[in-house]
Amino acid sequence: MAPPVPLVRHLSRFPAWPRPFDPDAELDWSDPAFSRRLLAEHLDQAHDGASRRRTLIERHVTRLRQLLPDPPAHVLDAGCGPGLYAVGLAELGYRVDGIDVGPAVIRHARKEARASGVARLTHFEVGDVRNLPLEPRYDAVLLIYYVLENLTAPRQAAALRRLAASLRPGGRLIAEFRLRPDQLPGRLSAWEVADGSLLGKRRQLLLSDSVFDRTRNLFILREVAIFPGGRVAVQQTTSRLLRFEEIPVAFARAGMRVTHTFDGWTRYPGSPLCDSLVVVGEPEPGSPPTSTRRAGSRPPASG
Ligand SMILES: C[S@@+](CC[C@H](N)C(=O)[O-])C[C@H]1O[C@@H](n2cnc3c(N)ncnc32)[C@H](O)[C@@H]1O
The missing domain is CATH 3.40.50.150 (Vaccinia Virus protein VP39)
Known part of the structure; x- marks a missing residue:
C-alpha cells in the first residue's frame, strides 16, 4: 500500500482559519523559482491572471x-x-x-x-x-x-x-x-485535479481555501498542492484592500x-x-521633496 500523504507534517503550522500575512505560509514574491513560475502565468494569453492579456x-x-x-x-x-x-x-x-x-x-x-x-x-x-x-x-x-x-x-x-x-x-x-475580490464575503473552499499551478508544473491535487473578511477588508487565498509521491506545497497570499x-x-x-x-x-x-x-x-504643493515643475505637464483627460 502507498504510504500516506504526510499532510500533517507539512501542514502542522497551517492554522484552520487563515492568519493574514502569516510568515509561515505567505508567498515570497521575490523567490526566484516562484518568479519563474509566475512569469509563465504573466505571459499566458488564456487568462488575465498575473498580467492581463x-x-x-x-x-x-x-x-x-x-x-x-x-x-x-x-x-x-x-x-x-x-x-x-x-x-x-x-x-x-x-x-x-x-x-x-x-x-x-x-x-x-x-x-x-x-x-x-x-x-x-x-x-x-x-x-x-x-x-x-x-x-x-x-x-x-x-x-x-x-x-x-x-x-x-x-x-x-x-x-x-x-x-x-x-x-x-x-x-x-x-x-x-x-x-473587492471576485468573491462574496465569507469562505470558499474547493479542490481539483490540475495539470499544473503556481505551486508546481506537474499534475497535482490542488486544494484552495479563500476567505474574504469584509470587516478587515482582507482577502486571503491559501492553496495546497499534493503531488504524486506525496510532496506537499503550500502557499498563501493575503490581499489588503x-x-x-x-x-x-x-x-x-x-x-x-x-x-x-x-x-x-x-x-x-x-x-x-x-x-x-x-x-x-x-x-501636495509644499510637500517635501520639491524641485522645479517640468515643462510639458498637462492635466489628465477625464472626459
Ligand atoms: C499582479 S502583478 C502586476 C504586474 C504588472 N504591473 C502588470 O500589470 O503586468 C503584481 C506584481 O507586483 C510585484 N510586486 C509585489 N510586491 C512588490 C513589491 N513590494 N515591490 C515591487 N514589486 C512587487 C510582483 O512581483 C508582480 O510582478
Missing part, C-alpha cells in the same frame, strides 16, 4: 497616454512584472524605468524591450517599492494591477510615501486599486491629493460600487 494591455496603454504627461516624460512602472505596460509606453516615446521584486519577470522585461526596439528608453531592475530612493526623479509613477495590496497597511502607507517622494512637483501617481473612502486619506498621508478617480479603466468617475479604481494623484 496583451490586447487588453494595449487598450490600457492607450488610456494611460491620456492620463500621463506627454512623452518623453520619465515614468516609473512600480511592480512592472514582465514589462508589458512599460514597453508599450516606451513605444510611445516615454522613458520608462521598471522595478519588480521578481528576478525572472525583470529578465523578461529587458528581453521584451530589446525585441520591441525600445531598450534605450527603458531600464528594468529588481527592486522593492518599499525601498525606493527618496528622490523626485519621475514625472509619473504607475502602480498597475493592484501591486500594493499584498502589503500590510503600514507597509502600504510607507510605500505610498516613497512613491510620492519619487515624483517631481507637477508629477502624478496613477494607481490601480481593487475594492483599500476602501473607496480610505484612498484619499492614504494619499493625503503620503503627501498627495487625489485629482481623479475612475471606474477601472473607463472614463467614468469611480464610486464605492466599483470593483476597481484607477486613481490619479499628485504631490
Whole structure:
C-alpha cells in the first residue's frame, strides 16, 4: 500500500482559519523559482491572471497616454512584472524605468524591450517599492494591477510615501486599486485535479481555501498542492484592500491629493460600487521633496 500523504507534517503550522500575512505560509514574491513560475502565468494569453492579456494591455496603454504627461516624460512602472505596460509606453516615446521584486519577470522585461526596439528608453531592475530612493526623479509613477495590496497597511502607507517622494512637483501617481475580490464575503473552499499551478508544473491535487473578511477588508487565498509521491506545497497570499473612502486619506498621508478617480479603466468617475479604481494623484504643493515643475505637464483627460 502507498504510504500516506504526510499532510500533517507539512501542514502542522497551517492554522484552520487563515492568519493574514502569516510568515509561515505567505508567498515570497521575490523567490526566484516562484518568479519563474509566475512569469509563465504573466505571459499566458488564456487568462488575465498575473498580467492581463496583451490586447487588453494595449487598450490600457492607450488610456494611460491620456492620463500621463506627454512623452518623453520619465515614468516609473512600480511592480512592472514582465514589462508589458512599460514597453508599450516606451513605444510611445516615454522613458520608462521598471522595478519588480521578481528576478525572472525583470529578465523578461529587458528581453521584451530589446525585441520591441525600445531598450534605450527603458531600464528594468529588481527592486522593492518599499525601498525606493527618496528622490523626485519621475514625472509619473504607475502602480498597475493592484501591486500594493499584498502589503500590510503600514507597509502600504510607507510605500505610498516613497512613491510620492519619487515624483517631481507637477508629477502624478496613477494607481490601480481593487475594492473587492471576485468573491462574496465569507469562505470558499474547493479542490481539483490540475495539470499544473503556481505551486508546481506537474499534475497535482490542488486544494484552495479563500476567505474574504469584509470587516478587515482582507482577502486571503491559501492553496495546497499534493503531488504524486506525496510532496506537499503550500502557499498563501493575503490581499489588503483599500476602501473607496480610505484612498484619499492614504494619499493625503503620503503627501498627495487625489485629482481623479475612475471606474477601472473607463472614463467614468469611480464610486464605492466599483470593483476597481484607477486613481490619479499628485504631490501636495509644499510637500517635501520639491524641485522645479517640468515643462510639458498637462492635466489628465477625464472626459
Ligand atoms: C499582479 S502583478 C502586476 C504586474 C504588472 N504591473 C502588470 O500589470 O503586468 C503584481 C506584481 O507586483 C510585484 N510586486 C509585489 N510586491 C512588490 C513589491 N513590494 N515591490 C515591487 N514589486 C512587487 C510582483 O512581483 C508582480 O510582478
